Amino acid sequence: MRDGSRRLHAAPRRDRVKLQNLFRTTAFKLSFAYLLIFTTFAFLALGYVAWNATRVLDDQMVSTIEAEINGLSDQYKAGGLRRLISVVERRAGEPGSSLYLVTTPAGEHVTGNVGALPAGLLAEPGQTEAAYARGGSSSLDHRAIMRIFTLPGGFRLVVGRDVEERDRLRSIIGGTFGTSLLLVILLGVVGGWFVASRVLKRVDAMTETTRRIMAGDLGGRLAVAGNGDELDRLARNLNEMLERIGELMHGLREVSDNIAHDLKTPLTRLRNRAEEAVRSAGSVADLRLAMEGVIEDSDGLIRVFNALLMIARLEGVSAGELMAEFDVGATAREVGELYEAVAADEGLPLQIATTGDLRLFGSRELIGQALANLIDNAVKYGSANRDAGGIRVAAERLEGAIRLVVADRGPGIPEAARGRVLDRFVRLEDARSRPGFGLGLSLVAAIVRLHQGTLLLEDNAPGLAVVVTLPALAVGEPA
Amino acid sequence: MGYASPPSIDGVTSAPMRLLIIEDDREAASYLAKAFREAGHVPDLAHDGLDGYALAREGDYDMLIVDRMLPKLDGLSLIRSLREQAVATPVLILSALGQVDDRVKGLRAGGDDYLPKPYAFSELLARAEILARRRAAPAGTAEATAYRVGDLELDRLSHRVTRAGHEIALQPREFRLLEYLMRHAGQVVTRTMLLEHVWDYHFDPQTNVIDVHVSRLRAKIDKDFDRPVLHTVRGAGYLLRADEARGA
Numbered sequence: 001m002r003d004g005s006r007r008l009h010a011a012p013r014r015d016r017v018k019l020q021n022l023f024r025t026t027a028f029k030l031s032f033a034y035l036l037i038f039t040t041f042a043f044l045a046l047g048y049v050a051w052n053a054t055r056v057l058d059d060q061m062v063s064t065i066e067a068e069i070n071g072l073s074d075q076y077k078a079g080g081l082r083r084l085i086s087v088v089e090r091r092a093g094e095p096g097s098s099l100y101l102v103t104t105p106a107g108e109h110v111t112g113n114v115g116a117l118p119a120g121l122l123a124e125p126g127q128t129e130a131a132y133a134r135g136g137s138s139s140l141d142h143r144a145i146m147r148i149f150t151l152p153g154g155f156r157l158v159v160g161r162d163v164e165e166r167d168r169l170r171s172i173i174g175g176t177f178g179t180s181l182l183l184v185i186l187l188g189v190v191g192g193w194f195v196a197s198r199v200l201k202r203v204d205a206m207t208e209t210t211r212r213i214m215a216g217d218l219g220g221r222l223a224v225a226g227n228g229d230e231l232d233r234l235a236r237n238l239n240e241m242l243e244r245i246g247e248l249m250h251g252l253r254e255v256s257d258n259i260a261h262d263l264k265t266p267l268t269r270l271r272n273r274a275e276e277a278v279r280s281a282g283s284v285a286d287l288r289l290a291m292e293g294v295i296e297d298s299d300g301l302i303r304v305f306n307a308l309l310m311i312a313r314l315e316g317v318s319a320g321e322l323m324a325e326f327d328v329g330a331t332a333r334e335v336g337e338l339y340e341a342v343a344a345d346e347g348l349p350l351q352i353a354t355t356g357d358l359r360l361f362g363s364r365e366l367i368g369q370a371l372a373n374l375i376d377n378a379v380k381y382g383s384a385n386r387d388a389g390g391i392r393v394a395a396e397r398l399e400g401a402i403r404l405v406v407a408d409r410g411p412g413i414p415e416a417a418r419g420r421v422l423d424r425f426v427r428l429e430d431a432r433s434r435p436g437f438g439l440g441l442s443l444v445a446a447i448v449r450l451h452q453g454t455l456l457l458e459d460n461a462p463g464l465a466v467v468v469t470l471p472a473l474a475v476g477e478p479a
Numbered sequence: 480m481g482y483a484s485p486p487s488i489d490g491v492t493s494a495p496m497r498l499l500i501i502e503d504d505r506e507a508a509s510y511l512a513k514a515f516r517e518a519g520h521v522p523d524l525a526h527d528g529l530d531g532y533a534l535a536r537e538g539d540y541d542m543l544i545v546d547r548m549l550p551k552l553d554g555l556s557l558i559r560s561l562r563e564q565a566v567a568t569p570v571l572i573l574s575a576l577g578q579v580d581d582r583v584k585g586l587r588a589g590g591d592d593y594l595p596k597p598y599a600f601s602e603l604l605a606r607a608e609i610l611a612r613r614r615a616a617p618a619g620t621a622e623a624t625a626y627r628v629g630d631l632e633l634d635r636l637s638h639r640v641t642r643a644g645h646e647i648a649l650q651p652r653e654f655r656l657l658e659y660l661m662r663h664a665g666q667v668v669t670r671t672m673l674l675e676h677v678w679d680y681h682f683d684p685q686t687n688v689i690d691v692h693v694s695r696l697r698a699k700i701d702k703d704f705d706r707p708v709l710h711t712v713r714g715a716g717y718l719l720r721a722d723e724a725r726g727a
Binding site: 292295298302303306322334335337338339341342345365368369372376379 | 580
């Protein structure tokens with residue numbers, strides 16, 4: 001029963017929720033605010049017009065009355081009450097005339113086109129606005145601005161103008177205002193509704209897509225309408241973000257695949273070595289030798305893990321904290337000199353050449369590590385071909401950039417394979433027998449990417465030249 | 480990374496140090512304590528940050544070994560609090576996070592040295608002994624301008640090195656290498672310590688670059704003399720000492 005009623009109510013409730021969502025949209029709220037502001041302004045503007053118009057009409061009426069009174073006063077002065085009465089009588093009969101009334105001191109009607117006035121009004125001379133009855137009628141259903149005089153002898157003269165026109169104008173303005181207000185509200189609500197529901201539809205679509213993406217469909221992208229509005233920009237940025245996240249996820253998956261694939265080999269070797277020692281070591285010395293081998297193997301594994309973690313770390317974040325101004329030339333000389341002895345032992349002369357302003361904003365430690373990896377590789381591969389020449393380490397200043405080159409005379413890398421060696425764990429077949437886990441170059445690539453530089457593998461004819469280009473500090477720029 | 484090594488390094492004796500190990504992994508902590516004890520030192524243990532902080536404030540330790548991730552109070556906050564309380568005991572940070580920026584954070588918090596896990600005990604021992612000795616030197620003592628180990632002499636001002644009165648010509652880097660070894664004469668110095676202090680880099684050099692530099696230096700200072708002063712300590716590093724004749 002309860003379930004049934006809940007289901008019955010579900011549909012209208014969903015509609016209500018939808019409506020509430022619409023009211024909650026920014027577009028709707030904005031439309032509503034604009035509507036309110038426009039209405040207020042329209043009200044103020046029309047009110048001002050109406051007030052001014054009626055004031056002008058009132059002034060006009062008052063001055064007409066003034067003129068009439070001046071005329072009548074002249075007539076009265078010239079011909080007394082009788083003359084006044086006859087003039088009033090004549091004027092009152094004219095079409096579109098002003099309002100006139102002459103009464104006895106007791107208030108009895110003598111002449112004029114005013115039928116009746118509110119009781120007691122005649123007792124107060126001066127200008128007033130009051131109701132009156134047309135001649136021949138006694139219902140006070142019209143209004144006028146009037147001026148009341150007491151003539152010598154107690155007779156009273158009333159001159160006035162009907163305010164019907166002014167009131168009609170007022171009501172027309174009022175009506176116009178009402179209609180336009182209604183129109184504005186209607187248009188505002190409909191427009192707001194239209195805009196809000198359009199926006200809401202797009203936002204709903206975006207929400208739906210993001211929900212799908214969160215549910216695991218990482219290939220999903222937000223729709224871009226192509227009109228370049230703010231929602232489009234947002235969608236585009238979110239899509240780029242998703243692209244980046246996808247790349248990172250892909251990288252992560254690749255790493256875990258590679259860990260599974262490539263670390264199992266040394267782990268198996270380590271395990272075999274330990275097992276072998278347990279089974280057949282005859283003496284403490286044998287055991288000790290085996291254990292040393294085990295530790296050596298695990299050190300190698302730790303090294304791989306460290307390199308992997310470091311690559312992941314460098315690709316995942318910006319290392320602003322590590323960045324400072326430093327001289328790459330000095331770093332190249334230091335690291336070159338660090339490896340010079342090893343290279344010499346391998347029979348490879350190592351030349352270091354640095355020229356120009358080589359100040360860079362970056363991480364000395366990481367660039368040092370990158371150079372160390374590159375030189376280490378150069379020593380490793382260059383030694384295969386030591387008669388062809390030694391290793392060249394160079395740092396030079398280009399326009400807005402610093403170029404680092406580490407070149408060897410080893411077998412080089414075939415052009416087709418150059419892109420691939422930057423991937424993690426890739427070692428070309430003929431290098432499989434050499435020590436190292438193929439992470440060196442991808443770590444260098446990650447460091448270069450962190451510094452917003454480029455990494456190129458070039459033919460050193462013969463041998464390999466690794467060319468790293470890093471954006472430099474402008475000459476003379478302070479740290 | 481070193482090789483297998485017994486906890487105590489053959490033939491090397493240094494003054495016993497009192498140290499506090501703050502490490503929440505009890506197994507790792509007792510392994511460390513045992514190893515330090517075998518090396519002739521006196522370790523105390525704390526298993527969480529708060530205990531460690533209380534002990535470090537009260538006890539008179541020559542040095543502290545602090546794990547970065549600790550229950551109740553993390554390692555870096557612990558060190559920061561100690562430094563705020565003007566506790567100047569040298570601190571060596573152990574961390575599973577070995578990245579460059581983590582190291583910077585650790586040292587900025589007031590640590591004196593940083594060792595990423597996993598480490599070789601010989602490396603930890605060598606670093607701990609050097610830190611503890613640094614503390615033993617009275618604060619404000621100016622660094623010596625000359626070092627002398629047996630008949631080997633190094634003058635830091637004139638950059639002259641002599642052995643038994645004969646001048647030995649060294650490259651600038653070899654001079655700095657020898658200077659570092661002589662400053663820590665009688666103590667084991669590891670390869671990574673040399674890379675850190677002589678070259679000022681903290682990465683893992685992977686190959687035997689340091690060994691090659693040391694053998695070049697050795698060729699200059701030991702080759703023509705009967706009693707070598709620069710010894711290799713298997714599985715640990717190098718040791719500069721003149722008191723006995725040992726085969727290098």
